[in-house]
Structures are given as C-alpha cells and as structure tokens.
Amino acid sequence: MLSPNQIVEMMMEKDAFSSWMGINIEKIELGSSVISCEVKEEMLNGFQILHGGISYSLSDSALAFASNSYGNKCVSIETSISHTRPAKLGDILIATCKEIHRGRSIGIYEVSIKNQDDKLISIFKGTVNISLEEW
Amino acid sequence: MLSPNQIVEMMMEKDAFSSWMGINIEKIELGSSVISCEVKEEMLNGFQILHGGISYSLSDSALAFASNSYGNKCVSIETSISHTRPAKLGDILIATCKEIHRGRSIGIYEVSIKNQDDKLISIFKGTVNISLEEW
Amino acid sequence: MLSPNQIVEMMMEKDAFSSWMGINIEKIELGSSVISCEVKEEMLNGFQILHGGISYSLSDSALAFASNSYGNKCVSIETSISHTRPAKLGDILIATCKEIHRGRSIGIYEVSIKNQDDKLISIFKGTVNISLEEW
Amino acid sequence: MLSPNQIVEMMMEKDAFSSWMGINIEKIELGSSVISCEVKEEMLNGFQILHGGISYSLSDSALAFASNSYGNKCVSIETSISHTRPAKLGDILIATCKEIHRGRSIGIYEVSIKNQDDKLISIFKGTVNISLEEW
Numbered sequence: 073m074l075s076p077n078q079i080v081e082m083m084m085e086k087d088a089f090s091s092w093m094g095i096n097i098e099k100i101e102l103g104s105s106v107i108s109c110e111v112k113e114e115m116l117n118g119f120q121i122l123h124g125g126i127s128y129s130l131s132d133s134a135l136a137f138a139s140n141s142y143g144n145k146c147v148s149i150e151t152s153i154s155h156t157r158p159a160k161l162g163d164i165l166i167a168t169c170k171e172i173h174r175g176r177s178i179g180i181y182e183v184s185i186k187n188q189d190d191k192l193i194s195i196f197k198g199t200v201n202i203s204l205e206e207w
Numbered sequence: 208m209l210s211p212n213q214i215v216e217m218m219m220e221k222d223a224f225s226s227w228m229g230i231n232i233e234k235i236e237l238g239s240s241v242i243s244c245e246v247k248e249e250m251l252n253g254f255q256i257l258h259g260g261i262s263y264s265l266s267d268s269a270l271a272f273a274s275n276s277y278g279n280k281c282v283s284i285e286t287s288i289s290h291t292r293p294a295k296l297g298d299i300l301i302a303t304c305k306e307i308h309r310g311r312s313i314g315i316y317e318v319s320i321k322n323q324d325d326k327l328i329s330i331f332k333g334t335v336n337i338s339l340e341e342w
Numbered sequence: 343m344l345s346p347n348q349i350v351e352m353m354m355e356k357d358a359f360s361s362w363m364g365i366n367i368e369k370i371e372l373g374s375s376v377i378s379c380e381v382k383e384e385m386l387n388g389f390q391i392l393h394g395g396i397s398y399s400l401s402d403s404a405l406a407f408a409s410n411s412y413g414n415k416c417v418s419i420e421t422s423i424s425h426t427r428p429a430k431l432g433d434i435l436i437a438t439c440k441e442i443h444r445g446r447s448i449g450i451y452e453v454s455i456k457n458q459d460d461k462l463i464s465i466f467k468g469t470v471n472i473s474l475e476e477w
Numbered sequence: 478m479l480s481p482n483q484i485v486e487m488m489m490e491k492d493a494f495s496s497w498m499g500i501n502i503e504k505i506e507l508g509s510s511v512i513s514c515e516v517k518e519e520m521l522n523g524f525q526i527l528h529g530g531i532s533y534s535l536s537d538s539a540l541a542f543a544s545n546s547y548g549n550k551c552v553s554i555e556t557s558i559s560h561t562r563p564a565k566l567g568d569i570l571i572a573t574c575k576e577i578h579r580g581r582s583i584g585i586y587e588v589s590i591k592n593q594d595d596k597l598i599s600i601f602k603g604t605v606n607i608s609l610e611e612w
Contacts, residue, residue: 087253089260118222124267124283125224129260148259149448150420150469152287152557154585154604156578172589172600173561177471178419180559180600182587184577195577195585197602199420199469199559201447284583285555285604287422289450289469291443307454307465308426312606313554315424315465317452319442330442330450332467334424334555334604336582357523359530388492394553395494395534402529418529422557 076100076141079207083136090133093126097137103171105137111163122159122193131183131196134169139179139200143207146179146200153196157187164188177202211235211276214342218271225268228261232272238306240272246298257294257328266318266331269304274314274335278342281314281335288331292322299323312337346370346411349477353406360403363396367407373441375407381433392429392463401453401466404439409449409470413477416449416470423466427457434458447472481505481546484612488541495538498531502542508576510542516568527564527598536588536601539574544584544605548612551584551605558601562592569593582607 074082080100084090093115098106109130117123131153139146159165165185173180183196209217215235219225228250233241244265252258266288274281294300300320308315318331344352350370354360363385368376379400387393401423409416429435435455443450453466479487485505489495498520503511514535522528536558544551564570570590578585588601 083253085253086255087258088249088251089258090252092249114223114227116223117225118218118220120221123222123224123264124286125260125264128263128267128286128288129258132259132263148290150287150289151259151263152285152422152602153263154285154578154583155283156580156583156585173559173597175561178559178561180561192578197557201471287467287557289443289448291445291448291450308424308462310426313424313426315426327443332422336606353523355523356525357528358519358521359528360522362519384493384497386493387495388488388490390491393492393494393534394537394556395530398533398537398556398558399528399530402533418560420557420559421529421533422555423533424555425553 073143074207076102079140080137082207083140093129095133100137100141102141103138103174105134105169106166107134107137108164108166111159111161111165113161116161124155127155127185127194128153130165130167131185131194134167134183135181135198138169138171138181145203145205145207149199149201151196151198153194155194156192159187159193165193208278209342211237214275215272217342218275228264230268235272235276237276238273238309240269240304241301242269242272243299243301246294246296246300248296251296259290262290262320262329263288265300265302266320269302269318270316270333273304273306273316280338280340280342284334284336286331286333288329290329291327294322294328300328343413344477346372349410350407352477353410363399365403370407370411372411373408373444375404375439376436377404377407378434378436381429381431381435383431386431394425397425397455397464398423400435400437401455401464404437404453405451405468408439408441408451415473415475415477419469419471421466421468423464425464426462429457429463435463478548479612481507484545484548485542487612488545498534500538505542505546507546508543508579510539510574511571512539512542513569513571516564516566516570518566521566529560532560532590532599533558535570535572535590536599539572539588540586540603543574543576543586550608550610550612554604554606556601556603558599560599561597564592564598570598
C-alpha cells in the first residue's frame with residue numbers, strides 16, 4: 073500500500089499546471105495537506121493583484137492531495153471559494169487542507185489560504201466522491 | 208459613459224493571467240459575456256486532463272466581464288463550480304455567462320463552459336457585490 | 343416501472359414536513375418539477391418576512407422530486423441557496439426545478455422560487471448522487 | 478450598546494418559525510453561537526428521517542445570531558449546506574456557528590450540526606453582508 077506522500081508524488085509527477093504554479097509540498101498526512109507557492113507576474117489580473125483562479129487552483133490541488141491520501145481515488149464533485157483579501161506579486165500563499173467529514177462515499181474538505189503574514193486570502197470548501205479504485 | 212466592450216478592454220489590458228490563458232472575447236453585452244480559450248499543454252493535471260483551476264479561472268473572468276458591463280465596479284463575494292466532464296489537450300472551451308439576478312448591491316451570475324462539441328464541461332455560480340465606484 | 347408522478351406521490355405520502363408546509367404539486371416531468379406553497383404565519387422570522395429555511399425546504403423538495411423522477415433513488419450531496427428578495431405573509435411561492443446536468447452518478451439541478459408577481463425570491467443549486475437502487 | 482445576548486433576544490422575539498422549531502439558545506458570544514432543538518414528528522420527510530430543510534433552518538438561525546452579535550445588522554448573501562448523516566425522531570440537534578472571516582462589509586461563518594452522540598449531521602457555510610445599520 074502506498075503512503076500519502078508516495079501518492080502525492082505520483083499525482084504531482086506530470087502535473088503540468090501545478091508545475092507551472094510552482095507548488096511546493098509542505099506536509100502530507102492522512103486527510104490533510106499543506107502546500108504553497110509564490111505569486112508571480114503571470115498570475116496577476118488587470119488590477120495587478122492575484123487572479124482568483126490561482127487561489128482556486130492551489131486550493132483544488134490541496135484538496136486532491138488530502139482526499140486521495142488514503143489510497144482510494146477521489147474526484148471532486150462540487151467546490152466553492154470566497155476571496156477574503158487580495159494577494160500581490162511576491163506574496164507566499166500557504167494552503168492548508170483539513171478534513172471536515174469522510175463517509176463511505178463522500179468526503180468534505182476545507183482549504184484556507186494564508187499569506188506570509190498569516191492573513192486569510194481565501195476560504196474553499198470541496199466535496200469529493202470516494203471511489204473504490206486504488207492508487 | 209463607457210460601453211460594455213470598452214470596459215472589458217480595460218479589464219483585459221494588463222491582465223497577465225488572462226493573457227497566459229489565451230482568452231478570446233467572443234461577445235459582451237449588458238449582464239452577459241461569451242469568452243473562449245484553447246486547452247494547452249501547461250493547463251493539464253497529472254491525469255493529462257484539464258486542471259479544474261483553468262475552468263474556474265475562465266468562468267471567473269466571464270463573471271467579471273458580465274457583471275462589470277454596466278459601468279459599476281463589481282467584486283466577487285462567493286463562487287462555486289462543478290466539473291461535469293473532463294476536457295483534454297486541444298479542446299476549445301466556450302464560457303457563457305448569464306445574469307440570474309441583479310439587485311441594488313448584489314448580482315448573481317451563472318457560467319457554463321462547453322467544449323467544441325457543445326458538451327458541458329463545468330457549471331459555475333458567482334455572487335458579486337456591486338459597488339458605487341464607476342469605470 | 344413507475345411514472346414520475348407515481349414516484350412523487352410515494353415521496354409525498356408520509357412526508358410530514360412537506361404536509362406542514364402545504365406543498366402543492368403543480369407539474370412533474372422527467373428531470374423537472376414545479377411545486378408551490380403559501381407563506382403562512384408560522385413561517386415568518388423576527389423581521390416578519392419569510393424565514394430563509396422555508397425557501398430552502400421548498401427548493402430541496404423540488405430537487406428531490408425532479409431528481410428522483412427517472413426511477414433511481416437520488417440523495418442530495420451539496421446544496422446552496424441565495425435569497426434575492428423577501429417574501430411576506432400570504433405570498434404564493436412557486437418553485438421550478440430544472441436539470442442542468444445528469445451524468446451516470448451525479449446530477450445537478452437549479453431551483454428558482456418566484457412569487458405570485460413573478461419576482462425572484464431565491465435561487466438554489468443542488469447536486470445529487472444517483473444510486474442504482476430503484477423506486 | 479446592546480450585548481450579543483440582548484440582540485439575540487430581540488431577534489428571537491416574534492420569530493414564529495424559530496419558535497415552531499423549538500430553538501434553545503445555548504450560548505451567544507461575539508461572532509459565535511450555539512443553539513439546539515429536538516427533532517419532532519412534523520420535521521420528518523417521507524423516509525422518516527429529518528427533512529434537510531430543518532437542518533438548514535437551524536444553521537441559518539445560528540448564522541444570524543452569530544453574525545448580528547456585534548451590533549450591526551447582517552443579511553445573508555449566500556449559504557450552502559451538506560448533509561452528512563441522517564437524524565431521526567427525538568434526536569437533539571446542536572448547531573455551533575463559528576466565524577471564519579469578518580471584514581469590513583463581508584462575514585463568513587461555518588455552522589456544524591451534531592447530534593446527542595456528537596456525530597456530524599450537516600455542515601453549513603454562510604456569507605453575510607455587514608450593514609452600517611445598528612440594532
């Protein structure tokens with residue numbers, strides 16, 4: 073059986089968009105994950121602040137890593153995000169995913185992104201379907 | 208007063224991430240928008256399908272264009288997305304944003320993304336705050 | 343095989359809370375439903391307007407009827423609602439549920455509630471899991 | 478200036494639907510609330526389990542009490558709920574609302590409902606608009 077870290081390694085390998093974002097894996101445990109990246113020029117929108125799509129993408133990756141850590145493949149069903157504070161060029165985004173509920177077929181996770189000053193950038197909720205297929 | 212198209216032009220200008228995605232503006236009207244982009248290699252995840260963050264980003268941009276078209280600056284408060292079908296390299300994504308409700312201070316919009324075969328890729332709902340500040 | 347109307351009849355039978363709300367079935371078809379009820383005194387909150395929980399409950403019932411109409415039992419996974427306009431004592435609430443997507447195991451539905459003057463009271467999105475179990 | 482408890486008392490007074498539900502106020506503090514009720518016969522759906530609309534209504538009331546506790550009137554903009562486990566006749570529902578974010582004009586809250594055995598029944602997220610009007 074694969075460990076949570078081995079599963080995430082397999083997921084990250086060949087994940088072109090996570091590479092493009094420059095995602096760092098900080099910590100992976102059963103049902104939780106901490107990942108980070110730095111805001112770079114190409115991630116900005118017309119207001120010169122971080123495009124909300126990047127916060128979503130980082131949160132979605134944190135969700136994928138946390139929910140798949142048990143060894144069963146999980147697919148996201150529904151996700152929502154609120155952007156609470158703008159992030160700017162050079163900021164470090166730290167996404168922490170924790171498990172709210174894990175039933176037989178459904179898992180619910182929350183991801184908060186904070187910046188280097190521990191200020192909340194966004195809050196994300198994701199619901200996944202837990203399949204029987206294993207990594 | 209600026210037209211919907213002039214506002215979107217101003218928003219797109221200097222929007223580095225929308226440029227990176229290669230967004231095309233297909234049609235902008237009061238309260239609605241149609242935009243598109245092509246799935247390129249760097250947008251794929253570890254399963255070699257489109258990263259959900261790109262569908263979100265495209266939807267979020269469609270929301271911004273439609274909600275700002277009246278001339279008042281709008282900021283997204285809460286957004287949610289469901290991914291209904293995978294998209295793959297070379298697919299054309301067409302995002303259509305329509306208005307569900309526009310009150311005095313709150314607007315609600317829905318964005319559906321379809322591919323070149325008119326198949327639904329994702330469905331997105333966004334709530335924005337309508338400010339008094341004008342473009 | 344049961345018809346959509348027969349399934350809804352079975353669901354309504356013994357549904358104490360829907361009885362309490364006074365739900366009327368207006369129209370049931372494959373993947374869609376129209377139901378209604380009248381705002382009564384006990385449904386009001388402290389501001390003397392309709393408690394948001396009633397709009398949610400009516401929407402949730404409309405979702406159940408539309409998604410179960412095919413004959414497979416469906417269970418709601420995630421639901422969201424935005425309240426766009428207050429309803430008051432004596433108003434007639436008409437909830438219309440339409441299908442946005444129906445895949446193999448996941449269905450997505452939208453319910454809008456309008457009042458007797460065709461004004462939007464709330465907009466609801468529901469995601470259900472489609473089981474193999476039949477009615 | 479009114480205390481959080483005084484504000485909640487004013488909100489509960491004349492709130493007919495909360496009375497019908499039999500809501501008990503367990504604890505109110507700045508930005509948080511704990512309230513409870515018992516599942517009674519009229520709250521059941523056709524499967525003889527708690528109608529999801531009651532969990533939503535209880536969560537929505539917990540949100541209202543927590544978000545209004547500072548003295549500024551708050552109105553819910555968007556809410557979502559996932560039902561994780563069925564509740565049955567006679568169960569005690571304990572709803573706990575905590576603050577995730579409170580900015581100048583937007584507040585985000587999470588409400589979890591647990592039963593008498595500390596099992597999670599539902600998880601709710603609510604976004605409110607913080608007005609300048611005071612209680």
